Amino acid sequence: MSAPVPTANVPDVVRLTLPDGSVREVAAGTTGAEVAAGIGARLAKDALAVRLNGKLLDLSRPLPESGAFEVVTPRHPDALELYRHSTAHLCANAVKRLFPGVKIGIGPAIENGFYYDFDPGRAFTPEDLERIEAEMRRIVAEDNPVVRREMTKAEAVGVFRAQDDPLKVEIIEGIPDGNVSCYEQKDFVDLCRGPHVPSTGKLGVFKLTHAAGAYWKGDERNPMLQRIYGAVFLSQKELDDHLHRLEQAKARDHRKLGKELGLFLFHPWAPASPFFLPKGAAVYNLLVAYMREMYVKYGYREVVTPQVFDVDLFKRSGHYQNYRDNMFFTEVDEREYGVKPMNCPGHFLMYAAQAFSYRDLPVRYADFGRLHRYERSGVTQGLTRVRTFCQDDSHIFCTLDQMPAEMDLFIDLVDEVYGTFGFTDVRVGLGTRPEKFMGDPAAWEKAEKALGEAFTRRGRTFSVNAGDGAFYGPKLDFQVLDAIGRPWQLGTLQVDFANPENFDLTYVAEDGQKHRPVVLHRAVLGSLERFLGILIEHTGGSFPLWLAPEQARVLPVSERFVGYAREVVERLVAQGFRATGDESDDKLGAKIRRGEIEKVPALLVVGEKERAAGTVALRRHGSGDAGSRSLDALVAEMRDAVAARATVWGAPAVAPAR
Numbered sequence: 001m002s003a004p005v006p007t008a009n010v011p012d013v014v015r016l017t018l019p020d021g022s023v024r025e026v027a028a029g030t031t032g033a034e035v036a037a038g039i040g041a042r043l044a045k046d047a048l049a050v051r052l053n054g055k056l057l058d059l060s061r062p063l064p065e066s067g068a069f070e071v072v073t074p075r076h077p078d079a080l081e082l083y084r085h086s087t088a089h090l091c092a093n094a095v096k097r098l099f100p101g102v103k104i105g106i107g108p109a110i111e112n113g114f115y116y117d118f119d120p121g122r123a124f125t126p127e128d129l130e131r132i133e134a135e136m137r138r139i140v141a142e143d144n145p146v147v148r149r150e151m152t153k154a155e156a157v158g159v160f161r162a163q164d165d166p167l168k169v170e171i172i173e174g175i176p177d178g179n180v181s182c183y184e185q186k187d188f189v190d191l192c193r194g195p196h197v198p199s200t201g202k203l204g205v206f207k208l209t210h211a212a213g214a215y216w217k218g219d220e221r222n223p224m225l226q227r228i229y230g231a232v233f234l235s236q237k238e239l240d241d242h243l244h245r246l247e248q249a250k251a252r253d254h255r256k257l258g259k260e261l262g263l264f265l266f267h268p269w270a271p272a273s274p275f276f277l278p279k280g281a282a283v284y285n286l287l288v289a290y291m292r293e294m295y296v297k298y299g300y301r302e303v304v305t306p307q308v309f310d311v312d313l314f315k316r317s318g319h320y321q322n323y324r325d326n327m328f329f330t331e332v333d334e335r336e337y338g339v340k341p342m343n344c345p346g347h348f349l350m351y352a353a354q355a356f357s358y359r360d361l362p363v364r365y366a367d368f369g370r371l372h373r374y375e376r377s378g379v380t381q382g383l384t385r386v387r388t389f390c391q392d393d394s395h396i397f398c399t400l401d402q403m404p405a406e407m408d409l410f411i412d413l414v415d416e417v418y419g420t421f422g423f424t425d426v427r428v429g430l431g432t433r434p435e436k437f438m439g440d441p442a443a444w445e446k447a448e449k450a451l452g453e454a455f456t457r458r459g460r461t462f463s464v465n466a467g468d469g470a471f472y473g474p475k476l477d478f479q480v481l482d483a484i485g486r487p488w489q490l491g492t493l494q495v496d497f498a499n500p501e502n503f504d505l506t507y508v509a510e511d512g513q514k515h516r517p518v519v520l521h522r523a524v525l526g527s528l529e530r531f532l533g534i535l536i537e538h539t540g541g542s543f544p545l546w547l548a549p550e551q552a553r554v555l556p557v558s559e560r561f562v563g564y565a566r567e568v569v570e571r572l573v574a575q576g577f578r579a580t581g582d583e584s585d586d587k588l589g590a591k592i593r594r595g596e597i598e599k600v601p602a603l604l605v606v607g608e609k610e611r612a613a614g615t616v617a618l619r620r621h622g623s624g625d626a627g628s629r630s631l632d633a634l635v636a637e638m639r640d641a642v643a644a645r646a647t648v649w650g651a652p653a654v655a656p657a658r
Ligand SMILES: [Zn+2]
Pocket: 085, 089, 107, 190, 191, 192, 193, 194
């Protein structure tokens, strides 16, 4: 809330420096709109707000001081935020008109648009949203002036009591004494610090996208409100592009596909903890098997470690002090235990219990141990944020001098794994030493250099996130873009100078003395649960042949060919493929449709001709009829695609999106 400007301090003349360097002097009390009009009629017409000394102000406000001045027009970088926030008010205006009893909460601008929270006492339906949007367009056509009003807190409480908006009253009562500002547009008034566009006619490029439940002030102890989301852009083209991307994302939503494809489910008695059904578990285990194969190739050794530890371990690692709120605890035999949120402390115990010399390093421990972290139920979302998961987690114990070689090995591994899943656009960020850090600055420098140079040696770029490292070491983040261009953070490599001290980790160096190793915490896929969610969204649920839970389904054209269909299934299963037969009474067309919906990569149609010739007619998922081939030829073809872990099996008739 902006306090009123004391009149005594207002100068007689205000000197405004325009972006071109010229200076305009105007009398005190002149508004931004008047200055814009003085510059030109066109500018006055386009003006949305002004920026004075970096602060956005309404056009109607008297300019309070001298300084750098510019007029915000639709081409200005600030315009979008103004449109988004003003469209939020527009939405609340429409809701109040259509549903007079509905109470209003807050409505900020967000990425791509805005949201507004309401307490309607029931969920908004899609029809409600259509009506609200139509009413919003009506208010745009009315072109009502948007007027800023400053008033005392008590006056504002009166205004919102009168219109029965207790949520607003609650907000006002929670702010320090003094004046508050409200924005009025004809029949609607909202508490807001502003600024806003000068009239509702300036708005129009928007679309209400959906409504969802949201706790008042984001706190699950508060009542559940209804949040309406809207998209707002500068041009219709940008809005349409955004809506198209939303459609694509919706079709790929892993929560929806997980249900449709029978991959996983949730139950309220295990909040935010996925149950993988046989098909989901098949994919999950194939991911683990793949990473195990990579571990052998890249010199990691897998270990199996406990899940529940005496809290003394977590006191030593610092989790007890710093990560308590995210952990699960239990008491047995009057001892307090914690369920591990990370594998590292267990690995440190294991390392410390053995004696290592420089000849043994680097030691690379990999662990698929189950981890538990408490996430507030409000923030959990399908597989991307869960309370129980495992990671392709490893800890490397090495010397600082070994870091460049370790980095090379790690980047090769990351490249191979991401390439396998078709993630070709990988972005790397290097988080460097923060202000508060532990350890030797020279060691930090050496480690940061090793992390960065590993990429420059390969002619690859990375962005430096200065000061973004953990207090105990620098880190690398790997981000990939999925098939529709959305970024996902996947891999990390975190250098750790602290825990070798905490756990007194040593190795005997060539000088015969004990030295501290460096620990590298690293993951390529991260949480497998989350990665599976991302992979579902990336592939739209059409897993590559090697990962598909059901690779082939045999479809007899009628009951007469069930016998031959079974033979084909048995042959495929004997060859190690995940194959089934559709022996339902449905017509062939229905069987094919079901197979397509369930995204089975190979649908094998068998009838008279196929039985006689010992062949199958292949339909590839997504590209349709691929002709007949002998069973042997099919097996060879599938085996090659699986061995190569091909992202696309056979030549698709249509290129996949992007
Ligand atoms: Zn506002």
